[in-house]
Amino acid sequence: xxxxxxxxxxxxxxxxxxxxxxxxxxxxxxxxxxxxxxxxxxxxxxxxxxxxxxxxxxxxxxxxxxxxxxxxxxxxxxxxxxxxxxxxxxxxxxxxxxxxxxxxxxxxxxxxxxxxxxxxxxxxxxxxxxxxxxxxxxxxxxxxxxxxxxxxxxxxxxxxxxxxxxxxxxxxxxxxxxxxxxxxxxxxxxxxxxxxxxxxxxxxxxxxxxxxxxxxxxxxxxxxxxxxxxxxxxxxxxxxxxxxxxxxxxxxxxxxxxxxxxxxxxxxxxxxxxxxxxxxxxxxxxxxxxxxxxxxxxxxxxxxxxxxxxxxxxxxxxxxxxxxxxxxxxxxxxxxxxxxxxxxxxxxxxxxxxxxxxxxxxxxxxxxxxxxxxxxxxxxxxxxxxxxxxxxxxxxxxxxxxxxxxxxxxxxxxxxxxxxxxxxxxxxxxxxx
Amino acid sequence: xxxxxxxxxxxxxxxxxxxxxxxxxxxxxxxxxxxxxxxxxxxxxxxxxxxxxxxxxxxxxxxxxxxxxxxxxxxxxxxxxxxxxxxxxxxxxxxxxxxxxxxxxxxxxxxxxxxxxxxxxxxxxxxxxxxxxxxxxxxxxxxxxxxxxxxxxxxxxxxxxxxxxxxxxxxxxxxxxxxxxxxxxxxxxxxxxxxxxxxxxxxxxxxxxxxxxxxxxxxxxxxxxxxxxxxxxxxxxxxxxxxxxxxxxxxxxxxxxxxxxxxxxxxxxxxxxxxxxxxxxxxxxxxx
Numbered sequence: 001x002x003x004x005x006x007x008x009x010x011x012x013x014x015x016x017x018x019x020x021x022x023x024x025x026x027x028x029x030x031x032x033x034x035x036x037x038x039x040x041x042x043x044x045x046x047x048x049x050x051x052x053x054x055x056x057x058x059x060x061x062x063x064x065x066x067x068x069x070x071x072x073x074x075x076x077x078x079x080x081x082x083x084x085x086x087x088x089x090x091x092x093x094x095x096x097x098x099x100x101x102x103x104x105x106x107x108x109x110x111x112x113x114x115x116x117x118x119x120x121x122x123x124x125x126x127x128x129x130x131x132x133x134x135x136x137x138x139x140x141x142x143x144x145x146x147x148x149x150x151x152x153x154x155x156x157x158x159x160x161x162x163x164x165x166x167x168x169x170x171x172x173x174x175x176x177x178x179x180x181x182x183x184x185x186x187x188x189x190x191x192x193x194x195x196x197x198x199x200x201x202x203x204x205x206x207x208x209x210x211x212x213x214x215x216x217x218x219x220x221x222x223x224x225x226x227x228x229x230x231x232x233x234x235x236x237x238x239x240x241x242x243x244x245x246x247x248x249x250x251x252x253x254x255x256x257x258x259x260x261x262x263x264x265x266x267x268x269x270x271x272x273x274x275x276x277x278x279x280x281x282x283x284x285x286x287x288x289x290x291x292x293x294x295x296x297x298x299x300x301x302x303x304x305x306x307x308x309x310x311x312x313x314x315x316x317x318x319x320x321x322x323x324x325x326x327x328x329x330x331x332x333x334x335x336x337x338x339x340x341x342x343x344x345x346x347x348x349x350x351x352x353x354x355x356x357x358x359x360x361x362x363x364x365x366x367x368x369x370x371x372x373x374x375x376x377x378x379x380x381x382x383x384x385x386x387x388x389x390x391x392x393x394x395x396x397x398x399x400x401x402x403x404x405x406x407x408x409x410x411x412x413x414x415x416x417x418x419x420x421x422x423x424x425x426x427x428x429x430x431x432x433x
Numbered sequence: 434x435x436x437x438x439x440x441x442x443x444x445x446x447x448x449x450x451x452x453x454x455x456x457x458x459x460x461x462x463x464x465x466x467x468x469x470x471x472x473x474x475x476x477x478x479x480x481x482x483x484x485x486x487x488x489x490x491x492x493x494x495x496x497x498x499x500x501x502x503x504x505x506x507x508x509x510x511x512x513x514x515x516x517x518x519x520x521x522x523x524x525x526x527x528x529x530x531x532x533x534x535x536x537x538x539x540x541x542x543x544x545x546x547x548x549x550x551x552x553x554x555x556x557x558x559x560x561x562x563x564x565x566x567x568x569x570x571x572x573x574x575x576x577x578x579x580x581x582x583x584x585x586x587x588x589x590x591x592x593x594x595x596x597x598x599x600x601x602x603x604x605x606x607x608x609x610x611x612x613x614x615x616x617x618x619x620x621x622x623x624x625x626x627x628x629x630x631x632x633x634x635x636x637x638x639x640x641x642x643x644x645x646x647x648x649x650x651x652x653x654x655x656x657x658x659x660x661x662x663x664x665x666x667x668x669x670x671x672x673x674x675x676x677x678x679x680x681x682x683x684x685x686x687x688x689x690x691x692x693x694x695x696x697x698x699x700x701x702x703x704x705x706x707x708x709x710x711x712x713x714x715x716x717x718x719x720x721x
Contacts, residue, residue, distance in 0.1 A: 076664065076667075079497075079498065079670060082498060086497075104655065106643075117564055120561045122565070127570060128651070285667075288668045309669070313476065313669055314477075
């Protein structure tokens with residue numbers, strides 16, 4: 001489940017406050033020696049971390065990687081993902097002489113905060129070696145020079161990737177530039193209960209019409225929740241006449257031209273929503289709970305892979321189905337990035353390469369294992385490798401990725417996201433109050 | 434609790450006290466009911482009032498997520514914080530209570546400051562300093578948590594020292610006890626309940642911390658709160674979260690019973706207003 005990208009609540013410059021406080025405290029006459037020492041420590045400039053040093057050829061990297069311990073920081077809210085890393089990926093890494101340690105976090109930006117602090121302190125022996133990341137967190141890290149770059153082309157398994165794949169070249173509009181290796185693909189998906197919606201709509205506008213015809217049975221999470229935010233972007237594509245009509249790179253003119261009809265449409269929709277649109281679920285978890293409790297008939301997710309197990313566990317009704325849209329939905333990929341402060345980049349590269357191997361990608365795509373969609377181009381696989389993907393069982397709930405991703409819409413550049421989230425708050429949420 | 438005995442004379446007051454205590458108990462226990470049910474549920478989808486299928490899936494999932502080693506790490510962290518913050522708090526409290534420091538108000542305010550400061554902001558700033566000073570991650574975590582625990586230990590022990598009657602020590606000295614014996618056989622037993630209360634609070638600081646452990650610890654220490662927070666950030670993890678949350682109550686509960694027992698012991702026997710009373714604020718803070 002790709003809930004990884006979350007807008008960092010703290011600014012990259014945040015850690016500076018510490019030294020500022022120390023400086024002020026020094027004016028107190030009785031300031032102890034300790035504070036002076038702290039001041040001296042915080043005053044020395046952080047040396048630049050040389051992130052792009054050449055790493056030698058692959059056999060050399062593999063040799064260096066032996067005996068290294070790689071700490072993989074990843075969002076830990078998906079037990080299947082945790083189990084896959086612990087029980088499948090880590091043992092395979094151990095065979096290559098790399099110890100893989102998973103660090104579960106509640107939010108990926110905690111990994112970023114740690115890396116930025118290490119970077120600010122000029123450390124190159126950091127605690128984070130790999131991060132499961134995309135979108136806003138990746139962009140913030142790039143701006144701060146937090147990632148090691150230009151290493152992914154050295155991975156032997158990169159030959160199975162389609163170099164022209166738009167989802168892998170740009171991560172929410174930010175150039176990937178070899179700063180992160182692809183791991184999964186995800187597709188924004190609307191989900192409905194076929195017992196309650198016997199004739200589901202087939203377009204996004206149709207979904208909004210259905211919501212108006214069935215008052216109180218539909219809602220969406222309030223942006224800046226990740227899923228709510230992508231719903232509003234999908235709505236922007238819909239009211240603008242398709243994703244082709246929205247420039248991927250943010251510009252204020254396009255925003256001023258395209259968003260008023262969007263706000264108009266969403267305001268018009270609001271009275272038909274759950275609780276008359278006076279309030280919205282605070283995040284996708286809250287919406288999922290409403291759906292699981294039968295209070296609404298549709299939900300939405302950026303990680304449809306987990307739907308099968310949610311239905312099996314009984315969290316979602318057995319009649320849960322995916323709602324394909326004629327115009328397609330927004331898709332993205334998530335990646336493994338190596339921080340510039342990692343002391344074990346070779347081990348991290350070996351793990352990233354392993355995670356991208358056809359064997360691991362096929363194992364991970366199995367719904368009983370994790371059900372994450374592959375980033376590989378099946379055309380580039382040999383027949384034996386392709387057979388592993390073809391042998392994957394069909395889910396009664398989720399169609400296979402190629403069906404799901406048909407006509408996939410690209411993600412808007414990360415700079416669009418906060419602008420649209422804020423615009424929604426002012427123009428839609430505020431109007432309801 | 435001795436309230437019942439005291440109120441014994443007035444039947445109306447007694448009924449009131451029972452009512453208050455009963456509703457307090459309900460207030461604390463009610464939120465635990467869904468947790469207990471979820472911990473034993475394998476399938477519980479709305480609108481069913483009770484789980485449709487019972488089982489131990491949550492327990493095995495918690496074990497698979499590494500609950501046992503994380504539990505042990507959290508216990509160690511809590512114990513380390515308590516072991517440092519309690520004696521340090523006792524020293525500070527003694528100095529403050531006996532007027533051994535100048536500007537004791539300023540010093541008290543400084544000692545209490547960590548309670549008022551938002552931990553996230555403090556940690557973000559401190560982390561860079563600790564990294565620059567090359568303080569090892571684990572040492573950093575314990576050091577920062579000790580500072581966070583000091584306000585509690587200092588406060589509890591300061592109250593104890595304020596009510597501490599030094600004439601017991603003088604009497605023992607007059608009777609020929611060595612300073613060492615006085616320390617061990619008079620002062621420590623008299624302060625024991627307050628020390629237990631303070632150590633309990635310091636333990637809780639280490640036991641329940643998330644942000645310091647994750648950011649300053651740099652992922653070295655995957656503790657119980659890290660597991661709970663990451664599990665709770667996903668959908669459909671109710672059973673695991675319930676199991677982890679319920680088991681996370683066990684150490685504090687066990688310690689509370691222990692501290693309570695030592696508090697009662699301190700209260701009995703001597704028949705005088707004892708430093709045991711100092712343990713009372715500890716409970717209030719916990720309850721909050």
